[in-house]
Amino acid sequence: MKKILLVIRREYSTRVRKKSFWILTILLPILIAIVYATPVYLAQKPITTATVLVVDETEIFTHAFQSNKEVAYKRAGSLDYAKRQLEMDSANLIVFIPSRETTIPNDAFLYYRTDVPGSNVQSDIKQQLNTILHNVILEDVLNISPDDYESLTHTTIALHPKDIETGRDGFLEVKMILGIILAVIIYVAIFMFGGQVMQGVSEEKHSRIVEVMLCSLKPFQLMMGKVVGIGLVGLTQFALWVALSGAGLFAIKAANPTLFEQAEQRQNVTQIATKGTDMTTQLETAKMANDAIPNSQAFVLTQGLVAINFKLIIPLFLIYFLFGYLLYASLFAACGSLVDQGSDGQQFTLPVTIPLLLSLMLIPAMINEPGGTVATWLSIIPFTSPIAMMFRLPFGVSILEVAVSIALLILTFILCTWMAANIYKRGVLLFGKQISYRDIFRWFKRG
Amino acid sequence: MLRVEHITKNFGSYRALNDVTLEVRQGSIFGLLGPNGAGKTTLIRIINHITQADSGAIRLDDKPLTDEDTLKIGYMPEERGLYKKMKVGEQAIYLAQLKGLSRKDAEQRLKQWFGRFEIESWWNRKVEELSKGMQQKVQFIVTVVHEPKLLIFDEPFSGFDPVNATLLKNEILRLRENGATVIFSTHNMASVEEICDDIALINKSQLVLSGSVKEIRRSFAQDRYQIEGHLSKETLILPQGFELEQMSQEQGSKEFSAIVRIHEGLEVNDLLLQLLPQCKITHFQEILPSMNEIFIRSVQNDKI
Numbered sequence: 001m002k003k004i005l006l007v008i009r010r011e012y013s014t015r016v017r018k019k020s021f022w023i024l025t026i027l028l029p030i031l032i033a034i035v036y037a038t039p040v041y042l043a044q045k046p047i048t049t050a051t052v053l054v055v056d057e058t059e060i061f062t063h064a065f066q067s068n069k070e071v072a073y074k075r076a077g078s079l080d081y082a083k084r085q086l087e088m089d090s091a092n093l094i095v096f097i098p099s100r101e102t103t104i105p106n107d108a109f110l111y112y113r114t115d116v117p118g119s120n121v122q123s124d125i126k127q128q129l130n131t132i133l134h135n136v137i138l139e140d141v142l143n144i145s146p147d148d149y150e151s152l153t154h155t156t157i158a159l160h161p162k163d164i165e166t167g168r169d170g171f172l173e174v175k176m177i178l179g180i181i182l183a184v185i186i187y188v189a190i191f192m193f194g195g196q197v198m199q200g201v202s203e204e205k206h207s208r209i210v211e212v213m214l215c216s217l218k219p220f221q222l223m224m225g226k227v228v229g230i231g232l233v234g235l236t237q238f239a240l241w242v243a244l245s246g247a248g249l250f251a252i253k254a255a256n257p258t259l260f261e262q263a264e265q266r267q268n269v270t271q272i273a274t275k276g277t278d279m280t281t282q283l284e285t286a287k288m289a290n291d292a293i294p295n296s297q298a299f300v301l302t303q304g305l306v307a308i309n310f311k312l313i314i315p316l317f318l319i320y321f322l323f324g325y326l327l328y329a330s331l332f333a334a335c336g337s338l339v340d341q342g343s344d345g346q347q348f349t350l351p352v353t354i355p356l357l358l359s360l361m362l363i364p365a366m367i368n369e370p371g372g373t374v375a376t377w378l379s380i381i382p383f384t385s386p387i388a389m390m391f392r393l394p395f396g397v398s399i400l401e402v403a404v405s406i407a408l409l410i411l412t413f414i415l416c417t418w419m420a421a422n423i424y425k426r427g428v429l430l431f432g433k434q435i436s437y438r439d440i441f442r443w444f445k446r447g
Numbered sequence: 448m449l450r451v452e453h454i455t456k457n458f459g460s461y462r463a464l465n466d467v468t469l470e471v472r473q474g475s476i477f478g479l480l481g482p483n484g485a486g487k488t489t490l491i492r493i494i495n496h497i498t499q500a501d502s503g504a505i506r507l508d509d510k511p512l513t514d515e516d517t518l519k520i521g522y523m524p525e526e527r528g529l530y531k532k533m534k535v536g537e538q539a540i541y542l543a544q545l546k547g548l549s550r551k552d553a554e555q556r557l558k559q560w561f562g563r564f565e566i567e568s569w570w571n572r573k574v575e576e577l578s579k580g581m582q583q584k585v586q587f588i589v590t591v592v593h594e595p596k597l598l599i600f601d602e603p604f605s606g607f608d609p610v611n612a613t614l615l616k617n618e619i620l621r622l623r624e625n626g627a628t629v630i631f632s633t634h635n636m637a638s639v640e641e642i643c644d645d646i647a648l649i650n651k652s653q654l655v656l657s658g659s660v661k662e663i664r665r666s667f668a669q670d671r672y673q674i675e676g677h678l679s680k681e682t683l684i685l686p687q688g689f690e691l692e693q694m695s696q697e698q699g700s701k702e703f704s705a706i707v708r709i710h711e712g713l714e715v716n717d718l719l720l721q722l723l724p725q726c727k728i729t730h731f732q733e734i735l736p737s738m739n740e741i742f743i744r745s746v747q748n749d750k751i
Contacts, residue, residue: 006544014533208528212589215495215522216545218514429497431526442459 003217007225008232011200015233025237029244050092050121053082057099064132071124086113093117095125104133163396175394176367182317182390187360190325190386191353193234194332198349200226201336205428219425224417227329234325313393319406324386327413328352334420337427338435347437355383363391370395380405382412419444448473448628449494449597454503456489463489465652466503471597471630471645476623478643478660479632480738482746485649487632488525491601494630495522507597518547521595525602525632527586529574536561536570539589546593553592560588564614583607587615591622598622600631604638616642636739646738650746664735667744670709672718675730677701685721688713706734 015021053076054065065073074091076082085091094111108129110117117125135146161172201223204210213222335348359378366375370392378388379397385405389397426443427435449471456464464486471477481487492498494505496517505512507519530538536557543553561567564584574582583606591598603619604612620642623629633639639646640660648656656663671692678701685691685707693706703726709718715733722728736744 003545006541010541014530204530207531208524208526209530210528211492211497211524211526212522212528212542212586213545214497215517215520215524216542217517429492439459 004221004225004228007217007222008229011226011229012232015196015230016236021233021237025240026244029241029248033248050115050117051090052093052095052121052125053085053091055079055082055094055096058097058105060105060136061097061129061132064135065128068124071121073128083111086111089114093121095129097129104137172395176370178394179370179391180363180367182313182393183360183363183387186317186321186324186386186390187356189234189238189321190328190356193230193325194328196230196233197227197329198332198336198339200230201333201424201428202339205337205340205431208431210428214429219428220421223330223333223421223424227326227333231322231325231329234321309396316393316402317390320386320389320409323406323409323413327382327386327409327416328356330413330417330420334423334427337424338440340431340433356387359384359387362388366391376401380408382409385409448508449630450506450509451490451494452504452506454490454493454500454505456486456493456498456500462652464493464500464649467649467652467654468503469647469654469657471628474623474626474628475644476619476629476631476642478639478646479630479649480634480636480639480646480742481632481649486652487649488601490649491522491599491630491632495520495599518593519596520599521546521590521593521597522599523586523590523601523603525605527583527606529582529586531575532573534571534573535577535585538574539585539592542589543592546595548593556592556594557588560592564588579606580608580611584611587618591618594627596627598627598629598631600629602633603631604633604635636737636742639738648742648745655745656741660738663741664738667736667741668733669736670715671734672707672709672715673704673730673732673734674707674722674728675702675704676722676726676728678703678726680725683722683725689718689721 049070049072051072051074053074054061055076055078067073076085076094079094079096082091082094082096086094092112092115094109096109096111097105098107098109100106110122110125134149138144138146138149204213204222210222331352332349335352338348362374362378362384366372366378366388369375375388375392378384379392380401381388382405386409389402389405393402422443423440451467451469451471454464454467455462467486467490479487479490489498493500494512496512496514507516533541536554539557540550540553543557544550548556558567561570566581566584569577569581569585574585577585587603590600598619600619603615607615616638619629619631643660645659646657646663647654658666678696682696683691683694683703683705688710690708690710691705692708694703695705696703707718709715719728719731
């Protein structure tokens, strides 16, 4: 036992003291933050306004265009005049709506010269054209006031999936996102740290230190020491990431406190809206509510996260990470012991990585049916359960299923570690020989 | 001290060791000889408890070898290995702790050894920065730092330059003085004659020869004698039964040097009786075969 602890300590301390460990630990959250912050930052940047000349031969659109930050609409009398303006660079684009024999025009043209219109400008023009056209039809043909119509479109009925037993909201989308994130974290962690185990073992074999080590301790002690030591490195990295993201979230909250207040605000407005008896006032307040809260997605997210049973998910995440990692890491260790020069390990790693890849690839199938046959079986079968169960957990899984899945996982972990240790103790001392599956099979036949 | 009893080991259909029995005396230096692939490394690994024998037993001080006994053994494998990225001192402490030393003890003893070898300045350097010869020294220190009763060296002199090989040889002899028993496997027959008390020769998985170096050399002796002296007549004449293999005599001088082989049935004293009237003997010695000759002869005989 003392020797295993020594091995664990060495594996842990040499890795944690490496520069690359800290670079990854600090850089990864920063990179993720940059990826998310860049679009937000760019959206806040002042934009150059495009000047668009509207040449409307139908006389329907001319006055109804509304200029905004991105596009300034100006009226032009004729296409020729507009073209001259474009050539003189006093305008960027021309929207030309030719007259037609039909009352409702089907086509409009956007002329450009040097400034190719971006998708934002294009979609603004398209949207304005359509809104104006719809309003004209509503007013002139259908006799509905456009204001009434707008409040109508803002009046939506929300579908709330509710658990019949608890009566609580389902927040299925939030759960799905959380499930995918958890599953991917487990997948990445097993691959990353399992890979480190394999690399460590093959390095020990390659540098021949293994023979020096094995005259002091048992192969199993050396293998498990490495597996556990690297696992602890993984947990340390997780803990640091959680701490760093926590600090980051706190900083965002301090910088932008309105983000969370808006969520509360919306709740109040909705309550007022539903209390109103008059249909018209209700419509108006509903519209108000929607205008006031542009950030309703963030609201659903925070509400959804509150609804999820983290007290159960976090310990289960740790259990599945731990045993999933241990199961795969010992198999990776066995693979590492069979590789002599680093490059020819493919044939051994492939069977180990296939179940991992498979469970990741089947997530779309599980999204369709979180409680379906595929998801259920994948979350029971030990090799795929760490990933599949993590995906399913936010939706709620029966205790019995979780218990069976964990029991099977632990049982398989013990069996695989025993197998891996048997392969490891022979493989690690075999030098200069290509090991085949037949050799491994023979080792087991002889016991 | 160490008894290897009827050890047999198979790898698949290949028999690496076949019923090998030998004994290593307390305080002796024991040479394990044999051509490449004979099974020496396998036997050493079995003694080290790294590999398990299929049958037979290893007894240390008359008790079967256990896991705990590995603490009493120091082993330097033929293919040396250290963690390349680790610092020398830290690594040496780690390996010494695995051999049961406390951190403090390990550090103290290692500092002493580093002092002896005058390599204190390496303590904080990474192994990969050292030359191969330097790594060998470190490897030797970590092998002996826990003061094991039994030391096992697989090809200890390979990779050492003559200066360091001598240093190493003297260290091995000094460790023996201090009570350690040493086993080493080697191809270097000169070093066997020089420092080994006993040897065992393994060829094709079988033990072909074992015993003390002196006895073995004597048993391989072919009744050949080296004679030097001063002739009292012109030349040396020997009757039948004595074969003059070599005779050298400077022109006009009566000083001579000869090698004579005695055929079966005759004694060394018979030769002396023949010589006495013919010359004044200044040097008379039985020629013992070198370990090199014995090695080659044993291995070749085995082939036939």
